[in-house]
Amino acid sequence: MKAPLSWIKEYVSLPEDLGIEEITDRLTALGLKLEAIETSGAGIEGPLVVGKVLTQEPEPQKNGKVINWCSVDVGDANGTGEPQGIVCGARNFKPGDNVVVILPGGVLPGNFEISARKTYGHMSAGMICSARELGLGEEADGIIVLPADAPAPGTDAREVLGLGEEIIEFEINPDRAYALSLRGIAREAALGFDVPFADPAQVEAPIADGSGYPVRLADDACDYFVTRGITGFDPAAPTPDFIKKRLEATGVRSISLAVDVSNYVMMELGQPTHCYDRAKLSGDIVVRRASEGEKITTLDDVARVLSAEDLLITDDSGPIGIAGVMGGASTEISETTTDIVVEAAHFDPTTVFRSQKRHKLPSEASKRFERGVDPLLPPAAAQRVVELLLEHGGGTADGVSEVGPMSSPETRAPLKTITIPVSLPKRITGLDVDEATVVKSLELIGARVVAAGDSLTVTVPTYRVDLNDPYDLVEEVARIVGYDKVPSVLPRRATGGGLTRAQQLRRRIGRVLAGAGLVEVVDFPFVGDADFDRLGLPADDALRHTVKLANPLSNEEPAYTTTLLPGLLKVAARNISRGQDGVSLFETATVAFPADQAAPIYGVDRRPSEEELEKLLAAIPHQPLHLATVLAGERTRGGWWGSAETAGWADAIEVVRRLGADLGLAVEVASASRAPWHPGRCAVIRVDGVELGHAGELHPKVCKAFGLPARAAAVEIDLDLLTSKVSGTAAGPSFSTMPVAKEDVALIVSSDVTVAAVEAALREGAGELLETVRLFDVYEGDQVGEGKKSLTFALRFRAVDRTLKAEETAAAREAAVARAAEVTGASQRS
Structure with missing residues (x-):
């Protein structure tokens, strides 16, 4: 979100000696992460002046291009007072127009140096500038034409163009939806420096009497819909320079007065609005879900197939907009529009998010709706749009309609309340904050706080849709008091008993x-x-x-x-x-x-x-x-x-x-x-x-x-x-100083008898004197007969307390063979 510093200061009385770095540091500490600081017109050096076009002579060239050989009055800025000869390829100006001229010796953004040079058969001394050449926008098809009441030729054009404006760009986290507006950023600045805040949403909106364009809500994903009417609007009225400049500073392209005012109010308040050509509407506006496969052509001239989950704005002709995402081309404001219907509504965030994802259609409006917009803002936003359109485009306000459960205090959902123990912020953060500090911090964000014993009941302001539980309020207290005030405490050493x-x-x-x-x-x-x-x-x-x-x-x-x-x-x-x-x-x-x-x-x-x-x-x-x-x-x-x-x-x-x-x-x-x-x-x-x-x-x-x-x-x-199956700690190997007694035994068994079965029988029969048993030979052949195999095992006997006698070893061997014969049918091979 880009925010011109002068626009912020319009709502907040910041100290004059406060530098932009101090402002951005404090706002970053409050949760609005600084992305960049820009200055409009940065990179422009040398003489940039107002010029008046005296003559304009079109000259066709051999390559098919037509250039204009112009004589431009630049006052005394060129040192002679004589008109300046300049070649220009643009066609959107005429003799008598005021333009922006950079003279030889000047430098444009990108280190583009301007000098007098011969081109198309003329000595061109300077350049008549477009917005793109000055780094003020993407418009490059025509040069900047200043108003008729622009300062005299030769006057420095920087002030006229609003160059030198400091612009702060913030990275706004999804839970800080209110900060996607100058209103939200200015409120944070006022909170950060404890200075007064002039809320631009505090406007006198007329009471709805149902005289506006009729609206019906057929789906609860829209709970507030306001329409305002304007008749006799001048479609040729230009957008005022201050609106153009502020939109350009926030990265929005100027289109026409009606569209620009709608975008301006969205950037100002954070509430998207939309303007319809009243003559192109037929029947009531109805907010409903789409029918599967229904189609709409949106303002970007793309035909889109709709899903049954899409929320639509419709009239008798069908869909005229995807709610909260983008309007339809069929009711678009044009150069002949004289009667306007202004819409300001509140839509379900999830519905808007899914629609823009489904259609791959992210817009400035959907960016705000999907994160959460103040549900009580539509009347104020509609009023601001009407005020600006009437002021700069003429006409008469005509009717107000408001529908939806949020439009009336009787049907409106009660404001969200959260009960929080007074001690919770201190316990969670470690900050030494008393009850008065907690109450003041919460009141600074616009909450109503009522103390009752050891707890506070906090009524959450409608613009803070992200506050839902006591710990959200703890975070608010911590960021307002200052995260830098949170004490550093070493964690206590773990007292666990090691690995299980x-x-x-x-x-x-x-x-x-x-x-x-x-x-x-x-x-x-x-x-x-x-x-x-x-x-x-x-x-x-x-x-x-x-x-x-x-x-x-x-x-x-x-x-x-x-x-x-x-x-x-x-x-x-x-x-x-x-x-x-x-x-x-x-x-x-x-x-x-x-x-x-x-x-x-x-x-x-x-x-x-x-x-x-x-x-x-x-x-x-x-x-x-x-x-x-x-x-x-x-x-x-x-x-x-x-x-x-x-x-x-x-x-x-x-x-x-x-x-x-x-x-x-x-x-x-x-x-x-x-x-x-x-x-x-x-x-x-x-x-x-x-x-x-x-x-x-x-x-x-x-x-x-x-x-x-x-x-x-x-x-x-x-x-x-x-x-x-492991019981306790497994015993390690035991060792004996007594000598080992070695015996080998060859047993003939059926081919289907496993080695494991024979080995188990030998162990069982030999008893505790047997230390190891190991198979070291297997034979199958004529000497043992068909379906038979010979298994030869090495038996190792040892006692832990004495040297075994030959009789003991032989007895243990015979017992092992006997048990193998009993269990597996083995016979000893001779």
């Missing part, structure tokens, strides 16, 4: 995995049906039952994932595709399984009851913490020492075993069949008989679908279940 047990375990697991050569990644927890298809999950798989997101980042991944594998497999494939010979990755994150019931929606006016809380909690998706790993490609690098080793199913299972060993848990592994793993190379992971997840080699189709090397392996387990 769950946090400690999670970090410990991460260290174990990192020690095993895996790298942690973090991925988005979103998934789509295509991911489940690539995993090969059947249509009725429980993992396909997901929590759908209301506003997903991607339509291809519209749900919260139930498995970490899709994201992890994509990350692995991306790294493989970029030249990695192998990847070993892990991720720990939550997944989500939907609850059986939808979450009820309660109001925010009270705390939910215990029963309501139970329903809410029951509707929260189950979100367990999972661990997933992917091993693909080279597991160890090759070189002169030997060939590279490729990751496989055994590596995946070993990751889980290593994790269990560190946590002091006995990991049970058994054959299983579960997508996305290879049916013959998939293991189910259990601890104490509880299933945690699966590990093994991925199905070849899955590897192909994700772009992974063949025989890539993966693990996914429920980490919450795993850590729940």
